[in-house]
Structure formats: C-alpha cells, structure tokens
Amino acid sequence: MTPEQQRQQAQLTFAASGADIQVGQAAGCPLPIEQLLLTTAASPWVRRHFASGLTAEVYQIEAGGRLWTLKRARAQCKVQNLNGQTSFLNEVQRRAELQALKQQPAWTTALSGIVATQYASYRQGLLLSPWIAGEAVQEWDERRLLQLFASLSALLQLGFFDWDLCPGNLLDDGQIRLFDFGYMYRFDPLRACNSNGLLTPQCHAAERFETRSYYAYLLDLEQRRGSAAALSALELEKRIALECYQHLRQTLARRGASHNVLAWLDGIIGDWQQALRHDLARLYLREAWRSHWSDLDDDLQGQTCTPLTLQRLDWLTDCLDAQATELQRLDLLQDKPVAAWRQQLEQAREQALAWQIGG
Numbered sequence: 001m002t003p004e005q006q007r008q009q010a011q012l013t014f015a016a017s018g019a020d021i022q023v024g025q026a027a028g029c030p031l032p033i034e035q036l037l038l039t040t041a042a043s044p045w046v047r048r049h050f051a052s053g054l055t056a057e058v059y060q061i062e063a064g065g066r067l068w069t070l071k072r073a074r075a076q077c078k079v080q081n082l083n084g085q086t087s088f089l090n091e092v093q094r095r096a097e098l099q100a101l102k103q104q105p106a107w108t109t110a111l112s113g114i115v116a117t118q119y120a121s122y123r124q125g126l127l128l129s130p131w132i133a134g135e136a137v138q139e140w141d142e143r144r145l146l147q148l149f150a151s152l153s154a155l156l157q158l159g160f161f162d163w164d165l166c167p168g169n170l171l172d173d174g175q176i177r178l179f180d181f182g183y184m185y186r187f188d189p190l191r192a193c194n195s196n197g198l199l200t201p202q203c204h205a206a207e208r209f210e211t212r213s214y215y216a217y218l219l220d221l222e223q224r225r226g227s228a229a230a231l232s233a234l235e236l237e238k239r240i241a242l243e244c245y246q247h248l249r250q251t252l253a254r255r256g257a258s259h260n261v262l263a264w265l266d267g268i269i270g271d272w273q274q275a276l277r278h279d280l281a282r283l284y285l286r287e288a289w290r291s292h293w294s295d296l297d298d299d300l301q302g303q304t305c306t307p308l309t310l311q312r313l314d315w316l317t318d319c320l321d322a323q324a325t326e327l328q329r330l331d332l333l334q335d336k337p338v339a340a341w342r343q344q345l346e347q348a349r350e351q352a353l354a355w356q357i358g359g
C-alpha cells in the first residue's frame, strides 16, 4: 500500500469505529451545541449562507457579539472520490492538531495565518471558527506571497502538506489566511516529499500553490496585461518560493533529514536558481503546462469542473498549436505524438463540459 492508501484505510477504519474527535469545549461555544446543530439558512443567528462548498454547508453566524463561521458536514460530499468522502473527518483531525500547536508559544506566530478552531466535532458534523473578514485574493503581490509562503513553511516543518491551495481556500484580511484543511495530510518532512512518501516528488508546496491558484492568476494576467507582466509575476513568486525552500532545506538538514529529501530539495532549488538567472520563459512554459494539466486532471477525477477548467483547456490547446516544437524540446510531450495530445484535450473538453458544477 502507498502512504496515501494507508491514510485512506486508517480514515475509513476510524469512520466505521463510531469514535469521535472533538476540538475545544461545548462550554466555549457562543451558542448551545443543540442550537448550532439545528442551524438552517433561516435561523435568526445566521447572517450569510454559502451553499457552494463541496464538503460542507458554510454559514456566517452572529453570536456573543461577534461573527463566526459555522461549517456543517454534508451527508454526502459532492466530490466523487474517496478523499472527498473522508474530507470532513480529515479536516477535524487537522484542526485538532493545528489548534494544539497554535497554543504552543513557539508556534503561535508562525501559525497566525491558520484559522483558529473554537469548537469541532466529527460525529456532530460541526466546526466553528472565528469569521475571517477578508477577500479572495485578486492580485498576488509581494506581501501576500511572503505571508502565504511563511505559513506553508511552518506547516511543512511541522509535517502538514496541503494539496488544495485553491483560490476558494485562501482569504486575505491583511494577512493571508488558511481555513480549509479537507485535503491537508500529515507527512514526515525529514523522510518524505509529501504525504505520499517519496512516490510523487513532483508534488510540493510551491507546485500545489502554482497548480491550484497561481497559474490561474497568471492565465488571467496574460490576458489582461500580456505575457511580460505574467513572466515578471512568475519571477516574484519563484524568488519568494526559492528563499522559502532554501530556509526549509537548512532547517530540515539541521534536524537530520534523509539524503533523499535533501537531494530532492537541492534539485528544485538548483532548477529555480538556474531559471531565474538564465531562462525564466522556459520555466514559465514548463510550469504552466504542468499546472494546467495537473489541475485539469484533479477536476476531471473529482468530476467537479468549472469555467476555469475550460479556460485551462483553451490555454493547453493554444499552447499545443503554437509551441509544439518547444514543448517537445522541453520533454513535456513524453514521446507521445502531438495528435494524441490533441485528441486527449478534445476528450477532456467533452468531460469538462459534462461535469460543470457552476461557479
């Protein structure tokens, strides 16, 4: 079994066991638990209702003189795969661990971008956090990138790997906040690249952010302000990611990380340094091709496609038409003929159209 399969197995066993995981105390809730459990969009304590979440119903509620986020698990998660089905359990597990770490003085500041959990119970399907009065990120500037990578750095050092750094899971209220841990899994940062051990070294924190969020932003930048602006935005992000990874490498080496992990980080660091010095455009193309394919794949696997899925498909199709030779030279087409890639894109488009969830 792969590490991911072991984790899935353990979560299914836990789900079948009837045991609960609870974070915080009922007494610490601003409303009685019974009342929270009865919450509907019409409840007088509800200010706003977000029905678009895939795992949960999310409500903004007002109680005890302030605003809170109430997340109620859906009976059936809308993401059609095993990780989707266990994502609420997973989130409660992560919240229990992260809330305990946030209370340790050594980690309080480093984890300030991670939302607090006031109360959570897996069996009650209930999760209560302070409301983040923020906005989705429209422009990724230096401050936002630095804050995000600072949080990611702390999480990686502590052995948390977040696979779903999508725009809907990041809010900015002057500080970049993370609040959705449905696909954040544990791993040993001294011995593994991510929560799949050493099996998928192509997946790492910067890659996850680029795949889920940043290349969607760059796609939009390309269209609004042209490719030079998109290229310089990539440069900014890579410089910040590079510094983050260099620091991470140092810290993990000091803590006795394995040769495999250090060599893997050295490879990524060296690659970025080289590209930043000599050939950023090529790095842009390589990461874009990878990001758009990978995110497309996630959407198709979960059968949850959006208009953005179609935009990514447009980008891939245009890129294949205009730059097939360069893609071949960068070894991105893996010996598969261009016609086969085109056919795959056409098939993906049909599926993406069939699996639109809107929004």
Ligand SMILES: Nc1ncnc2c1ncn2[C@@H]1O[C@H](COP(=O)(O)OP(=O)(O)O)[C@@H](O)[C@H]1O
Pocket (backbone or CB within 6 Å): 050, 052, 053, 054, 055, 056, 057, 058, 069, 071, 115, 129, 130, 131, 132, 133, 134, 168, 169, 171, 179, 180, 181, 182
């Ligand atoms: N603590 C919070 N403060 C403000 N908004 C939140 C908070 N938690 C969730 N939201 C809003 O609800 C949406 C769905 O919440 P999320 O935790 O991402 O659920 P899901 O697992 O369904 O994706 C988010 O995209 C965000 O807009």
Ligand SMILES: [Mg+2]
Pocket (backbone or CB within 6 Å): 168, 169, 180
């Ligand atoms: Mg989410």
